[in-house]
Amino acid sequence: MEKRSKKSQQENTKDLSAEEKIKAAARQLFTKKGYSATRTRDIAEAAGINLALLNYYFRSKEKLFDLIMLENFGQFIHGVRNLFNDKNSSLDQKIENLVDFYISQLIVNPDLPLFVLNEIRSDPKKLQARGFFRDILRKSYFMQQLVEELARQKRTDINPIHIMVNIFSMTIFPFAAAPIICYVGELAEQEFIQVMEERKILIPVWIKKMIAAK
Amino acid sequence: MEKRSKKSQQENTKDLSAEEKIKAAARQLFTKKGYSATRTRDIAEAAGINLALLNYYFRSKEKLFDLIMLENFGQFIHGVRNLFNDKNSSLDQKIENLVDFYISQLIVNPDLPLFVLNEIRSDPKKLQARGFFRDILRKSYFMQQLVEELARQKRTDINPIHIMVNIFSMTIFPFAAAPIICYVGELAEQEFIQVMEERKILIPVWIKKMIAAK
DNA sequence: GTCTATATACGGATAGAC
DNA sequence: GTCTATCCGTATATAGAC
Numbered sequence: 001m002e003k004r005s006k007k008s009q010q011e012n013t014k015d016l017s018a019e020e021k022i023k024a025a026a027r028q029l030f031t032k033k034g035y036s037a038t039r040t041r042d043i044a045e046a047a048g049i050n051l052a053l054l055n056y057y058f059r060s061k062e063k064l065f066d067l068i069m070l071e072n073f074g075q076f077i078h079g080v081r082n083l084f085n086d087k088n089s090s091l092d093q094k095i096e097n098l099v100d101f102y103i104s105q106l107i108v109n110p111d112l113p114l115f116v117l118n119e120i121r122s123d124p125k126k127l128q129a130r131g132f133f134r135d136i137l138r139k140s141y142f143m144q145q146l147v148e149e150l151a152r153q154k155r156t157d158i159n160p161i162h163i164m165v166n167i168f169s170m171t172i173f174p175f176a177a178a179p180i181i182c183y184v185g186e187l188a189e190q191e192f193i194q195v196m197e198e199r200k201i202l203i204p205v206w207i208k209k210m211i212a213a214k
Numbered sequence: 215m216e217k218r219s220k221k222s223q224q225e226n227t228k229d230l231s232a233e234e235k236i237k238a239a240a241r242q243l244f245t246k247k248g249y250s251a252t253r254t255r256d257i258a259e260a261a262g263i264n265l266a267l268l269n270y271y272f273r274s275k276e277k278l279f280d281l282i283m284l285e286n287f288g289q290f291i292h293g294v295r296n297l298f299n300d301k302n303s304s305l306d307q308k309i310e311n312l313v314d315f316y317i318s319q320l321i322v323n324p325d326l327p328l329f330v331l332n333e334i335r336s337d338p339k340k341l342q343a344r345g346f347f348r349d350i351l352r353k354s355y356f357m358q359q360l361v362e363e364l365a366r367q368k369r370t371d372i373n374p375i376h377i378m379v380n381i382f383s384m385t386i387f388p389f390a391a392a393p394i395i396c397y398v399g400e401l402a403e404q405e406f407i408q409v410m411e412e413r414k415i416l417i418p419v420w421i422k423k424m425i426a427a428k
Numbered sequence: 429g430t431c432t433a434t435a436t437a438c439g440g441a442t443a444g445a446c
Numbered sequence: 447g448t449c450t451a452t453c454c455g456t457a458t459a460t461a462g463a464c
Contacts, residue, residue, distance in 0.1 A: 032335075033336065034248065034250070034251075034332075035251070036248070036250035036251035037248070037249070037250040037251075037336070111335075114328070114331060114332060114335060117328060117390050117391060118248075118328060118332065120393050120394060121246075121325075121328060121393060122247065122251070124393045124397075127393065127394065127397045128397070133394055133397060133398050134397065134398060137398045138398055138399070138400075158416075159409065159412070161395070161399045161409060162409070162412070162413065162416060164398075165384075165387075165388050165391075165395060166384055166420070168387070168391070169383040169384045169387035169388060169391075170379075170380055170383045170384065172387065173379075173382070173383035173386065173387040173390075174379050174383060176331050176387075176390070177331060177379075177382070177383075179334050179335060179338045179341065180334060180341065180347055181375070181379060183338075183341045183342070183347060183348065184347050184348060184351045184352055184378075185352070185375045186352075195373065195375060195376070198373070198376070199376065202372075202376060206380070206420070206423075206424050209420075209423045209424065210420050210423065
């Protein structure tokens with residue numbers, strides 16, 4: 001009993017299954033190098049298993065990729081849906097929560113932004129397919145609160161899309177550009193993370209200034 | 215005479231050379247899809263020439279790619295070097311010039327950001343190789359002015375790297391995320407461009423607010 | 429310089445033994 | 447379930463005719 005998960009019954013072997021090892025290796029390589037540049041042989045080697053097993057478990061490279069991609073997208077979106085439609089938090093709180101949530105996620109998975117952006121560009125249909133973003137953002141309670149606040153501050157001159165874009169730009173872009181930032185700023189990995197932690201506090205303050213009356 | 219360029223002497227044929235057509239097609243495909251996902255056959259077809267010519271002119275796919283990449287990087291950097299070290303412009307003017315320059319460039323070449331970011335991640339050595347960014351940013355006159363201004367505003371609490379990151383984030387990221395923004399905001403291409411044009415004015419204002427004393 | 433035809437390599441996928 | 451050996455399509459690159 002104990003920690004034995006409720007997976008397939010045959011999994012009474014010792015430890016982490018080959019299937020899981022393949023997925024972990026595939027996630028790392030696909031997320032880092034993209035679909036075309038990743039070879040199934042590399043995945044197999046990284047997973048420490050045989051190439052044939054990959055096809056045994058996942059049928060094809062493409063099927064495996066689709067699986068990873070869905071999980072990556074899900075991870076990227078999950079939580080935002082709830083944060084944005086929480087009826088009990090103020091606009092300011094939502095911004096703080098969102099920025100904190102994203103930065104925390106991206107510190108652990110810094111390759112996600114480029115992966116998602118590349119995927120969407122290479123096949124924009126992925127956006128509609130799941131209706132991933134539209135209702136999450138455009139029709140969200142967050143958007144409603146943002147528009148109201150802009151009206152209260154007499155900032156109807158400013159398109160709310162700019163504010164949305166700025167939140168995501170300042171939060172996500174630094175991770176996509178991490179190698180440049182570390183190189184230019186002469187930052188080690190830990191220092192970079194420290195800078196990103198600072199931004200959890202700073203970005204909401206900056207956004208508030210943008211919205212504030214002139 | 216007239217418009218005849220001073221290229222190779224044998225180029226006394228009628229119009230745009232095959233070599234140029236290949237480079238143009240290669241730039242478009244490489245920039246859009248990356249190295250691995252682009253096939254030399256596609257380049258040849260897009261250029262309207264035979265596959266063998268590609269190797270005749272450029273020896274190999276990789277050599278051709280390196281050429282395109284260098285030019286893309288150059289285009290991305292060129293101008294910034296001068297803008298940042300102009301002794302005769304104020305900090306505010308530099309920010310305005312930089313944002314205007316980048317957004318104008320990116321409206322024409324919206325695929326450049328992802329291309330550059332992908333290339334750097336896949337091979338961070340490219341950063342050092344040319345010393346592309348370091349002295350342009352860190353040791354620039356712009357950086358000096360920024361640090362001085364932060365001191366004058368009694369904002370020594372804020373690491374200047376944040377301001378740099380914010381300028382580039384707000385300027386560049388929207389182009390990398392263009393498909394998402396257009397989808398969420400229900401923007402046609404022209405409307406997206408219009409929004410980006412607005413940002414030429416807005417971003418410098420926002421940055422000024424970030425630097426301003428509390 | 430430009431083409432056709434082809435050599436060569438590589439990567440995804442499968443057959444079949446254990 | 448896991449391995450070895452191998453097949454086969456595809457993509458790069460070149461040889462050689464014109």
